[in-house]
Amino acid sequence: MVSLTGRTRQSWLPLFVLGVGMSMIIIDATIVNVAVPAIMSDLGLSATDVEWVNSIYSLTFAALLIPLGRTGDVRGRRRTFAVGCVVFLAASMLAAAAGSGAMLIGARVLQGVGASMVVPMTLAIINALYTGRRRTVAFAVWGSIIGGMAALGPLLGGWVVTDLGWRWAFWVNLPIGLLVLLGTLRVPESRDPAAGGRDVPGVLLSVLGTSSLVFGLIEGQRYGWFTAGDGGLSPIPFAFLVAVLALSALVLVERARARAGRPVILDLSLLAIPSFRYGGAAAMIITLGEFGLILVLPLYLQTAMGFTAFKTGLIIASLAGGTFLAGGVVPRLPLAPRLIVRLGLGLEASAAIAVGLTVSPSLGPWSLVPWLVLWGIGIGFASAQLPNVMLAGVPARQSGAASGLQSAIRQLGAAIGIAVLGAVLVTGLDAAMAERLPDEPALRHAVRDSAGAAVTAISDPVKHEAAVAAAADATRRVTIVTGFVLLGGVGATLLLPDTGERRPEEE
Structure with a gap:
């Protein structure tokens, strides 16, 4: 069961906080895309370095959505959302201060970790908090934010990069994130009381399988789907093979753990x-x-x-x-x-x-x-x-796991x-x-x-x-x-x- 007060159910303030947090993640992604040429020039990055600035973020984000979505059910969805914001803010400041490609890429890894906490928790909290017509309104607002911010991001990014410089593509997250963190004090906590324990094999297989699959998909054009540019064998088929093996093993392991009554990160009952x-x-x-x-x-x-x-x-x-x-x-x-x-x-x-x-x-x-x-x-x-x-x-107690899998x-x-x-x-x-x-x-x-x-x-x-x-x-x-x-x-x-x-x- 998930217990929420009647007053909290009627409040739109949590939706505002979640919406601003989601906007921060989406705007950052679109601004960084616009800032790539300026970053490349200022830090002297190679084309490969620049590709990894975006690719490493996507890989990290995708790989951690399922395990961190489940973490919200176990540890608390508001807590996971807040921790994600803190990680994302710290990574943004690190990226803004980056003096090398390696430092920037490392910061983007941390941004992916933070984003993979924030995004599924916005859905999980909405799912647990709102019902009836308010639920329809809440999801309408959530969807408008995603589509709207993705479209406005390039326009905002062009202005920020042109007038303020590429580092402000990351500094802009600081005031937004602090506002969100302050607002989380008014977001009710919810979790799955029946959840508990760790699923280390599930986490490892999920991260390995998902990251390998996403790597193969987004890097296939660059490395070659079957053969590399120099005529050798491309790493992409190996990535897909690892993905198939890891994800197949994940399903088998999670089924066995569920039958034994042990904790799972991938709830196949969904x-x-x-x-x-x-x-x-x-x-x-x-x-x-x-x-x-x-x-x-x-x-x-x-x-x-x-x-x-x-x-x-x-x-x-x-x-x-x-x-x-x-x-x-x-x-x-x-x-x-x-x-x-x-x-x-x-x-x-x-x-x-x-x-x-x-x-x-x-x-x-x-x-x-x-x-x-x-x-x-x-x-x-x-x-x-x-x-x-x-x-x-989806039962409200499974909102985090379901939202992570949906994301x-x-x-x-x-x-x-x-x-x-x-x-x-x-x-x-x-x-x-x-x-x-x-x-x-x-x-x-x-x-x-x-x-x-x-x-x-x-x-x-x-x-x-x-x-x-x-x-x-x-x-x-x-x-x-x-x-x-x-x-x-x-x-x-x-x-x-x-x-x-x-x-x-x-x-």
Whole structure:
């Protein structure tokens, strides 16, 4: 059982605190992406160093979501959330003061640890705290924050890096984090009284399996899926093999421990809950599809169209407008949460295909905005309410474990999205460049290998025009594929049960 006072249940202050904490994590990720060129120049980093600045964060974050989600159930969700904020703040200050690539990469590891505590606990606390209509509102706010901050982050990042310097991409977390820590005093504590003990084998297998899988997905393009650039064997197949073995062993070990009544970090009984099982499948597909936009559109607008980072940020920020608009509309819709998810996915898919059909070398700077607003509304409907549906049948005492697994599923979907849609982009660029400039293999390879970034360096007007057209073709292909992937997510939601409320006996 999870005991919460009636007064606490009626308060929106905890939701505000959780929302600000979640915003800190999301804004940091997007600002750091914008700051990469400045970091590279200031610290003298190699291209490999820069890639690890982001990759090591993603690996650490994904690897620890499941074990630290369960930690919240055992040690207390508010406590885990607060400790995560402290770790994230300390790591941010370390990153801001970094004088070398090694120090910055180490700080990013610690940031991943902190983020893997904060993110699942926001969902777990919301799931334990709010019921009924307030639950729908809470998840609508949570989803709006995720979509909105992800869209606003590049705009904010462009301003911070340009006017204040890249170190402020990390210093900005300090006042936000201190506000969140102060606010945690008003967040009620909750835990699973029946949980206890440690599951060391489960933790080790979970970390090894998840990190190997995510490494293989996000680094496949760089190292080669089967063979390396020098003709040798790529490490990616070995990473996938380790992932399969470790995750298979994890399932067997956790089943055996559960039968013996011993503590587990991966509660396989969650997969017996229809809303969680089918919602997880939908979440992976949705996240995979949503990364289509995040992956290609900013790159296309800046490299092929020549837009500034600020103008690109303004255009992408229209996505946030749609997301925040949806957050205000969702609580007023007379629809079950699963129907809201389905409606949102339909809007996202339609907007993605419309973006693909709109992209062209003669693209006006604001012609994408209506479709991005529509996409944002879809995100506000689908991504916001899907956790509501997934966690509806989960007993409150298991909120931490379920939220950690849900977050891991979404992170895995993002990694698959980057791998699959990145491959679609690269092959599309290669085919389009071969069609338009068949006698320029070196140029074709440069554009392909840089994912289009090399377009800006082409000085010949005819070749530049051909490369811009090729980038438009490849971007169009990715966004249309994204639309059809999202339509596949609609199919997954057909299996979701018609429920939006946690079972009362589990309150």
